[in-house]
Amino acid sequence: MSTLHAPAPATAPATAAPVLAPLRIGPHVSPTPVVLAPMAGITNSAFRTLCREHGEGFYVSEMVTSRALVERTPESMRLVTFEPHERPRSLQLYGVDPVTVAAAVRMVVEEDLADHVDLNFGCPVPKVTRKGGGAALPWKAGLFRSIVRGAVREASRGGLPLTVKMRKGVDDDHLTYLDAGRAAEQEGAAAVALHGRTASQHYSGQADWDAIARLKETVTSIPVLGNGDVWSADDALEMVRRTGCDGVVVGRGCLGRPWLFADLQAAFAGRPERHRPGLAVVAATIRRHAELLVEHYGDELRGCRDIRKHVAWYFKGYTVGGDLRSRLGLVDSLAALDELLAGMDLSQPYPGAPAEGPRGRAGSPQERVALPEGWLDDRELTGAALENVRQAELSVSGG
Numbered sequence: 001m002s003t004l005h006a007p008a009p010a011t012a013p014a015t016a017a018p019v020l021a022p023l024r025i026g027p028h029v030s031p032t033p034v035v036l037a038p039m040a041g042i043t044n045s046a047f048r049t050l051c052r053e054h055g056e057g058f059y060v061s062e063m064v065t066s067r068a069l070v071e072r073t074p075e076s077m078r079l080v081t082f083e084p085h086e087r088p089r090s091l092q093l094y095g096v097d098p099v100t101v102a103a104a105v106r107m108v109v110e111e112d113l114a115d116h117v118d119l120n121f122g123c124p125v126p127k128v129t130r131k132g133g134g135a136a137l138p139w140k141a142g143l144f145r146s147i148v149r150g151a152v153r154e155a156s157r158g159g160l161p162l163t164v165k166m167r168k169g170v171d172d173d174h175l176t177y178l179d180a181g182r183a184a185e186q187e188g189a190a191a192v193a194l195h196g197r198t199a200s201q202h203y204s205g206q207a208d209w210d211a212i213a214r215l216k217e218t219v220t221s222i223p224v225l226g227n228g229d230v231w232s233a234d235d236a237l238e239m240v241r242r243t244g245c246d247g248v249v250v251g252r253g254c255l256g257r258p259w260l261f262a263d264l265q266a267a268f269a270g271r272p273e274r275h276r277p278g279l280a281v282v283a284a285t286i287r288r289h290a291e292l293l294v295e296h297y298g299d300e301l302r303g304c305r306d307i308r309k310h311v312a313w314y315f316k317g318y319t320v321g322g323d324l325r326s327r328l329g330l331v332d333s334l335a336a337l338d339e340l341l342a343g344m345d346l347s348q349p350y351p352g353a354p355a356e357g358p359r360g361r362a363g364s365p366q367e368r369v370a371l372p373e374g375w376l377d378d379r380e381l382t383g384a385a386l387e388n389v390r391q392a393e394l395s396v397s398g399g
Helices: 045-052 066-070 074-079 098-110 134-139 141-156 177-186 209-218 233-243 260-268 279-297 300-308 322-328 334-342 383-395
Strands: 023-025 028-030 034-036 090-094 116-121 162-167 169-171 191-195 224-227 247-250
Touching: 034 260, 045 279, 066 074, 066 090, 066 098, 090 098, 098 116, 098 141, 116 134, 116 141, 134 141, 134 162, 134 169, 134 177, 141 162, 141 177, 162 177, 177 191, 177 209, 191 209, 209 224, 209 233, 224 233, 233 247, 233 260, 247 260, 279 300, 279 334, 300 334, 322 334
Parallel strands: 034 247, 090 116, 116 162, 162 191, 191 224, 224 247
Antiparallel strands: 023 028
């Protein structure tokens, strides 16, 4: 565990009791029922390591395209690289063709690339949905079932659990999550996770936690995980209280706040302590993150370029001048980063509410989700739509 967050009391209060049972995904168990959501360009091994240093959970890789993995593209092979200390190794795959997805899972098993495979059916990005992938795919019920069935079959040969992450549906008029949840359960998925938004919402508006509750009522034999608007440990507790879900998936809430996993660990253990870092701790954490990125890429300039996008998230709510923020956004070496951090007023305490709440881009609701022509005409995959999904994997990289 990192020393960057406040240590737990030597003796927890006598009344402290776990809020939920440990989260079990196949043979893997986490005492803290929390999953780090895959985020393109974010959840590389450096960020996963940083989060693990703060708390327990399942830490999932960036999304990898099944076809790219099977074809062993350099980027896909980089994305499936885990550090020796990462256990279990959780890998998310994206795919639209049952044969290709099954082949990718077979490769994971045969080459021991991961310990747990998650399938992405939740991506709302137009370049994915316009070819029938991501959050659009469960509308084609037979295709969804075929992909899950083949992936579970291949994963089970190596004893790997296969999980499914999805959204409510395409839009409010084309919801799929209950049908998809039942199908995933019937086909042998080890757990299902629901982001309580539709593809048309993107990340805007408010997540529908009631939908998570309905899925939990529908899917009864495997864990149901809730995702959406978990910005704090108390949000996570409230989601569990309102939905009955078996654990939470955290995405944007941990951007610039890896210590959220320490808060979640305490909260689910029934302890009251929460991490409220002053600027000195934030500075030490971003420095640690940059160091891990440099190690991850084996290239100091590339690692420092990567840390730039995290600057605004880390310093949200803290008094850091615009000029200094701009210079941090151009940092090109660890020495330069050290110099800039040393010039801050590191005595600043935690600013409270300004550092809390939503972070990351929410985007705007889409009037119309980008879909293949005629995609919503029926629930089965026929005609031109079949060719559309086959083409989807050709143009979607591991992001």
